[in-house]
Amino acid sequence: MPSPTVVHDLDQAYLTIMQSRAQGTKWGLVPTMGALHDGHLSLVQAARETCDAVAVTIFVNPTQFGPGEDLDRYPRTWEADLAALEQHQVDLVFAPTIESMYPPGCTTRVRPSDVAADLEGRFRPDHFEGVATIVLKLFQVLPAEHAFFGQKDYQQCLVVRDMVRDLNLPIHLSFRPTVREADGLALSSRNRYLSDVDRQRALGLSRALAAAAARAHQGERDPQRLEALATQVLEDAGVDRIDYVALRDADTLVPLKELADRAVMLIAAHVGATRLIDNRVISVVASEAASQG
């Protein structure tokens, strides 16, 4: 199996993609911070199925971490990442240095759309500015025709969706379902932080989402009652601190007065020293909703 071409240099990455595109090759891009798990690899798989060639970026982006967050201890697993990408027949791995992506004086940023303001934006004030900026930069350095993101980072998907639309970026986006462990835990590079006991308590997030979804399908339409139910499940699981449990419009993330056709429940909670997020789209078909009206 051929190893992926590993590129650290920005110009080389750009020229590689452009020269290949000129020959008709359709590229798919999977931006990551490394510490790859099956969620990332499902994105690679989707890119492989849609595109002729796949580029994966591995870059722990400092501008999306706040002061006191886990930038320093964020897992770096380069050898294992590269082996996994080789196994998944990735063509190009782009792994730039921090200095090459953010040289001194680099202060231009992307200010994300209104969808970034609440939820993660409230608890991590500069997070989405960092995300939007690095994603736009990667889209320029690696001008693929298609990019793939995981819905585990639901709000991030909407930030990127809005950025691509608002700034007319010429790239197609695919958002892929969250990959979970058999017991429901959403895959995350940060799961490596969890002790066995924390790992059990972390199940509270997916269980809370499942409980709210089940109750919604039984007919509950009141967002506050659904949020209260999910909060109770989280507390019963013994999480240490809840940042938010929010049922929102799935497209705009605005609060809902009543559960509508497409809603999403989003959770952020702390288990030990680890902050976890998870979400679940709660789809109540229109006729079902109407019959409750």
Place this chain on the structure above:
Amino acid sequence: MPSPTVVHDLDQAYLTIMQSRAQGTKWGLVPTMGALHDGHLSLVQAARETCDAVAVTIFVNPTQFGPGEDLDRYPRTWEADLAALEQHQVDLVFAPTIESMYPPGCTTRVRPSDVAADLEGRFRPDHFEGVATIVLKLFQVLPAEHAFFGQKDYQQCLVVRDMVRDLNLPIHLSFRPTVREADGLALSSRNRYLSDVDRQRALGLSRALAAAAARAHQGERDPQRLEALATQVLEDAGVDRIDYVALRDADTLVPLKELADRAVMLIAAHVGATRLIDNRVISVVASEAASQG
């Protein structure tokens, strides 16, 4: 002489450039707000000389005007613009609607680099965010290899330079000298606002810059004295209000303690209801500067 292709639709503009690029055509881009004058046309000329094909955008960008500014009365001279562009053998004119560039909910923006904070940024707080955003959008819709801007908008050139560097935009930039009337007045679409009397008073800007440059070449190295001289010339010319007279580092726009190798003097002043800007790079050769030390 063939008329330029006029394109209003974003997708059509993108596909036109991309298909042409695929055949090896090198495109030059000249973003404008219309009301074209010989300054714009010198950019078109430069693009013609450097590139195989030239695209000019005509779009009065609302997001770079502040409340109470001249968005509504900004001159629109579509027929004359198109005739001039035809005469200059422009290949493509892109003239989108406001609604297509800023559809409802379009809130993602480019936050410009630190170079935007002072001077124009102080008097027109959201101006450069609007400029950076529209320029990035136009670069995406019309993916040319080369773009041309006029140094009359000196700070804008630096904002665009920083944006292209910081966000890794794959485009070459050329900044071209300000074109002036015989008596020194910098060409500007806003000169159309000036009455005959205002037109005479407006000469204060270029005269102030010339006076400061002459004094610098005579050996004056003190920025404050050079600024005071320029201010005096402006006042003598009878301008109504001075926003700033500033001698700055030509690359970073930071204030200088002493006139150095590359400095720029920038002026913004009001003549009647018209706000005008002008600037002049004041280049004192290193040996000349050293001999004064």
